[in-house]
Amino acid sequence: MRKIVVLFDLDGTLVKAGGSGRKALNRAVVQLHAFEEVCSTFSLEGRMDRQNFRLALTSAIGRAPTRREVRAVEDAYLKLLPNEVRKAVKAGRYLEIPGVSKLLRALAKRKNVLLGLGTGNIREGAHIKLKPSGFLRYFTFGGYGRDGRSRAHMLRLAVGRAETLAGRRVSPADVRVIGDTARDVFAGRRSGYKTGIVIDGYGDVDAIRRAKPDLLEPDFRDTRRWLDWILR
Numbered sequence: 001m002r003k004i005v006v007l008f009d010l011d012g013t014l015v016k017a018g019g020s021g022r023k024a025l026n027r028a029v030v031q032l033h034a035f036e037e038v039c040s041t042f043s044l045e046g047r048m049d050r051q052n053f054r055l056a057l058t059s060a061i062g063r064a065p066t067r068r069e070v071r072a073v074e075d076a077y078l079k080l081l082p083n084e085v086r087k088a089v090k091a092g093r094y095l096e097i098p099g100v101s102k103l104l105r106a107l108a109k110r111k112n113v114l115l116g117l118g119t120g121n122i123r124e125g126a127h128i129k130l131k132p133s134g135f136l137r138y139f140t141f142g143g144y145g146r147d148g149r150s151r152a153h154m155l156r157l158a159v160g161r162a163e164t165l166a167g168r169r170v171s172p173a174d175v176r177v178i179g180d181t182a183r184d185v186f187a188g189r190r191s192g193y194k195t196g197i198v199i200d201g202y203g204d205v206d207a208i209r210r211a212k213p214d215l216l217e218p219d220f221r222d223t224r225r226w227l228d229w230i231l232r
């Protein structure tokens with residue numbers, strides 16, 4: 001049976017975690033380097049966590065950080081993140097992207113679909129951010145923020161894990177990368193994967209249009225259209 005690999009980005013694609021990642025990173029940098037609001041000095045969207053941690057540290061300390069300094073920010077971030085996610089949920093700032101839970105349910109029923117994450121979040125951070133949504137149960141594998149040198153490389157590693165699970169090769173034309181920024185498009189296309197983008201996330205709409213994803217939708221409410229494109 002032909003297998004289709006579907007990789008979902010997390011932030012702005014599955015959920016909006018109410019800025020909890022940004023807040024946790026800001027607080028981590030305050031704790032370690034007494035530098036306030038570091039995330040206002042650059043844009044985090046669509047990047048790998050490690051890159052964001054490095055950019056934040058470079059802003060805060062005025063030079064490229066050492067590995068140990070990046071690791072320390074990562075540890076602090078993971079300690080602070082659960083509370084930021086809890087606060088976002090409590091304040092009603094934790095939102096699912098419209099229609100995504102219905103689409104996930106429909107895809108989970110398909111025997112020929114392998115559902116995975118393709119996210120810049122480090123694995124523990126991804127799990128913390130997704131926990132309130134209940135979506136974690138849909139994802140049996142994934143690519144995360146510590147996987148590979150770039151977003152494109154992370155996606156290829158995720159597909160490799162899908163192939164291990166399936167016990168067979170998957171053609172790049174049978175991989176769907178679903179995200180909310182132009183970076184998702186560029187990273188997926190680099191390996192010949194098809195890309196579908198939602199405008200409801202955090203991406204810059206003009207940049208997304210210029211990137212020319214294979215499917216562009218406001219959100220996931222048109223389940224039929226998404227399924228037709230994914231299963232084509």
Ligand SMILES: [Mg+2]
Nearest residue numbers: 009011012180
């Ligand atoms: Mg995103």
